[in-house]
Amino acid sequence: MKLYIAEKPSLGRAIAAALPKPHKNCKTHIELGNGDVVSWCIGHILAQADPEDYDGDLKKWRMDTLPFIPQEWKLKPITRTRAQLTALRKLVKQADEIIHAGDPDREGQLLVDEVIDYLNVSKKKKSTVKRLLISDLNLPAVKRALTTLKDNKDYIALSVSALARSRADWLYGINLTRAYTLQGQKSGFNSVLSVGRVQTPLLGLVVRRGQEIANFVSKPFFEVEAHIALTPEQPVSFTAKWQPSENCQPYCDEEGRILVKALAENVVNRIGNQPAQVQQLEKSEKKQAPPLPFNLSQLQISAAKQFSMNAKLVLDVCQSLYEKHKLITYPRSDCRYLPKEQLKQSGAIIDTLAKGSLPCAKQAQDANKALVSKAWNDKNITAHHAIIPTEKSPDNINLNTFEKNIYLLIVRQYLVQFYPAFVFDQTKVNLLIAGGLFTRTAKTTKQIGWKVLFSKSKHTEANSNNTNDEQELPPLVQGQMLHCSHGELIEKHTSPPQYFTDATLLAAMTGIARYVNDPQIKKVLKESDGLGTDATRAGIIDLLFKRNFLTRQGKQIHATDIGIALINALPEMATLPDMTAQWEATLTAISEKKANYLSFMQPLTETVSAMVIGATQQPFTGLPKVAFKPKRTKRKFSSHSKKSTNKVPRKIAS
Incomplete structure (x- = not known):
């Protein structure tokens, strides 16, 4: 018989649901209709032995026994899960073939591998162990995974x-x-x-x-802005910031900020009512691709910014969305990319979201399924991929506020992959005023693209770089003479971290x-x-x-x-x-x-x-x-x- 060893009971039940019926549900395993068996660990069921397990004298803490470095490492059963280990011992002996179904990360790989080693599985049987990688607990995804078993020995490095x-x-x-x-x-x-x-x-x-x-001791520093008009008779059109020359560096800090007020005041006095020549003009079209889907850390950072959720709470919510509701893929991922194979499921996922009642429905309806973002990159996939929504509909599932917020963050980060790039024109102008260099950079949006999904969010990565660069510039040409109506001294203070x-x-x-x-x-x-x-x-x-x-x-x-x-x-x-x-x-x-x-x-x-x-x-x-x-x-x-x-x-x- 084949023995599937999952990392947790929830994963074991999901695997069994995709295998032949009828099932006989036992406390420690599930017997399948074809004679195969699905069992599981309960997280870690083995732990590193304590020092006193190597030598009873090490139970007492003494400096003369340190450092203690085991010559041969030992594992010991965790008391609360000993019964499950006993059951696995019996099943492993009966099995003709073992399928390793730990979570798709290095910890999940080791968790089942160490059980197989601890139970002294023969070298011959161990050489035939297969690896089942599941990142989505919904039935269609599990069935797909079961058709693509790998050799477990291919993942030895992950376990090591x-x-x-x-x-x-x-x-x-x-x-x-x-x-x-x-x-x-x-x-x-x-x-x-x-x-x-x-x-x-x-x-x-x-x-x-x-x-x-x-x-920290706050220190003042000074900036100078020139107020620029097209002609002396016209109102001010835009401002430009003074860039101190090399001769000014002795009066600057390590970040190039002017520390001497008299120097800045001198510049203000010199540039008032003076011509301003367009010395250099650079215009370019820029494209910004959508942000990649989330890995766990980036999801935790985003949730902390937007909802003030701590990292542990985000992880707990993700586990619920994954194991209980089956609405997202494996959450403990360190990867932000997706395998190209996943594109086959993207249409069904988008359709499910578009038919739903959550706020993401309109976003899904407007998504362009034909777009393929840089997120789909097989070269950047290891044991797992980015966290994304599954094909299961969230409708009729009673999500609490935390679950709903996290789910919608994951959905949005997935849907932006099917929106066009954010496109803008960037113009940088260098002005020469009374021998000093002044600069201004402006950005003009041409295509909002994927940023439309972030338009109402105040605390997202997508909008974190907004600056006064959005100020528009009038049409300018290189060599054009403008007018500086006056200079303005701006006093600021250094801030502590x-x-x-x-x-x-x-x-x-x-x-x-x-x-x-x-x-x-x-x-x-x-x-x-x-x-x-x-x-x-x-x-x-x-x-x-x-x-x-x-x-x-x-x-x-x-x-x-x-x-x-x-x-x-x-x-x-x-x-x-x-x-x-x-x-x-x-x-x-x-x-x-x-x-x-x-x-x-x-x-x-x-x-x-x-x-x-x-x-x-x-x-x-x-x-x-x-x-x-x-x-x-x-x-x-x-x-x-x-x-x-x-x-x-x-x-x-x-």
Whole structure:
């Protein structure tokens, strides 16, 4: 018999629905009419073994046992799902063929692969395992997927990447949390100081941003605008901004802003009632293609901007839309492209949306099905594709407000692929006035195109670049003499950086290269996935709040006193994104077969060993003497009694 192993029961039931009936529904599996069986994991049913599982003496936290680096890695069953593992053990033995149906990402690949390995499936049987990739739980999509099974061995690199990440997080989290907790105790801080490969640099970003704001001193700077008319007798037609020359640079800051008021006043006095010659005129037609469909991070950023939804809430809503309502494709995607094969379903999706009662119906009716945007690109597809609506109609489904908002965001981002480009004329004019250069750029819309779908949205990426460039220019020719009626001095003040919000913190994680110091690493990271992954970022941010390292003040995210103290106590290496972001780039390279497991793990273990030694030299003078007591949550990472330091807190390795 064939055994299908899905990642979750919901996926298992969706697979069974597309296979021969009648079905016999059991607690741990579904028996099909043809004798095959569909079973499932319940998320992770295996976990990395704890240190004390390797050696009972490691249950007590002692500095002389660190770093602990397993020679042979062990997994152990998770207690709450042990019954499901037992059922899978029996089914695997009975199966002639196994079909791997984990979620289409590296974590989903590893989740089922490690069960197959743990249950000691024979090499012969393992060599025949097939891979079923499902990103849409609706029946037609599942049936299509079942006709295109792949060889599971083609996805070994994806599994190895996830395995390396899992072990790296364990090594880093277990060893450094123990080391810094033990060192912190010496200064009277009797609580766990959890350190994570991703969470700690992320906390460091927030702490440093707060410090920058606290230490910021606003400084005035000055701009000069020339008010231009076609002739001295006519009213002002437009304004142009002064561009300081090289001779003015000693009076400017690093961004080229004039800091000396007298210099700007001198320019104002010189250009009043003076001729203004059109020195250069550039006209060009520009086309802006529609934005790509969403991956998870970009969806979370957009939802945070538009609806003030935090990342965890967006992910939970997406899971509901995917598993419960089957209205969207697999949501934990890091990809913003679509396979060309998906074009075959696009017409049906658009028709479904056009016939519906949601606000997107008119947008779907006006979509041009014949258009093929740059989103359809097979070369940019890995294990999954962008998040898009399915062929299922949302009518007669009772969506709550959050679900409706997220669904409509996903729908709009899909429908813009079937709208023409936004087309505009851009004109740039350089004026010479009293020996000084003044410029003006103007934009005139020729075709609204896909932007019509964003016309009423105030907080979208599509409209985020609106500036006074929309001011129109009169017809001009090069060499034409205009008139500067007067100059205007504009005094502005430098602004401090803004506190992070859910949207900007996610954006910082995806664009982590901006916060990296090393120019070589920065260069590498511009093409990487950033800090964390699309599937893990929401959980990491949520974890920092649960541990009371972060707090919200309105939309702003602030570090708490305990979070600030922790970052100040740690070595800079542990609090910067440079190292962990570089690791993420290597993990991605492993999944793409451009790097291997040892090239990642060997330097990592050396780094962990060095950091453990460094922990013994940290004075931790900035930590409070009294243990910080977080609010109780369902996930208990540690108790806060003195005895708690003798046991490993659960889930410290995120």
